[in-house]
Amino acid sequence: MxxxxxxxxxxxxxxxxxxxxxxxxxxxxxxxVDVSAASGELVVSSDIALDDDAIFAAVDEAGYSAVRA
Amino acid sequence: MxxxxxxxxxxxxxxxxxxxxxxxxxxxxxxxVDVSAASGELVVSSDIALDDDAIFAAVDEAGYSAVRA
Known part of the structure; x- marks a missing residue:
């Protein structure tokens, strides 16, 4: 994982x-997916390797902005 | 109104x-219904007289708390 x-x-x-x-x-x-508004932390678990760009695009779609922590 | x-x-x-x-x-x-998170102001227009308690209950249902301004 x-x-x-x-x-x-x-x-x-x-x-x-x-x-x-x-x-x-x-x-x-x-x-x-674990996410906290208080800490700004987003922890994503997956059973395959994910492309960061897919995560960034999904967060952007939600109206926010993500970078690698 | x-x-x-x-x-x-x-x-x-x-x-x-x-x-x-x-x-x-x-x-x-x-x-x-006009509502602003920035000001906390909720302005309700209606074509009949409304009971404040109905407004308070609706705001409570949404997860917040209202009083007459």
Whole structure:
């Protein structure tokens, strides 16, 4: 299993977390998404290696911005 | 037309505004809902007199708290 941590900026509340979680969870191979507005941390688990760009695009789609933590 | 202003605490973002707007808009007689996370202001327009308690309950349902401004 692969687990990668990203730093997401702009999330303020549980709705924001939910938006990010929903978009990232759509990515093929993703098995778990942990996200915290308080810390800005996004932890993505997957059963295949994921392309960072797919994560960045999903977070962007949710309305936020991610970088590798 | 009746227009009443309330102060809502706890909203941080557009998702929060949307949650409040959606719940308040369900109330019978409501014709317009303006809500701002930045100011915490909720302005409800209606074509009948509304019970404040209905507004408070709707805002509570959305996860926030309102008082008369």
């Amino acid at each position: 692969n687990t990668t941590t990203y730093a997401v900026t702009g999330m303020t509340c549980g709705h924001c977390e939910g938006s990010v979680r929903a978009e990232v969870a759509k990515i093929d191979g993703v098995t778990a | 009746n227009t009443t202003t309330y102060a809502v605490t706890g909203m941080t973002c557009g998702h929060c505004e949307g949650s409040v707007r959606a719940e308040v808009a369900k109330i019978d007689g409501v014709t317009a």
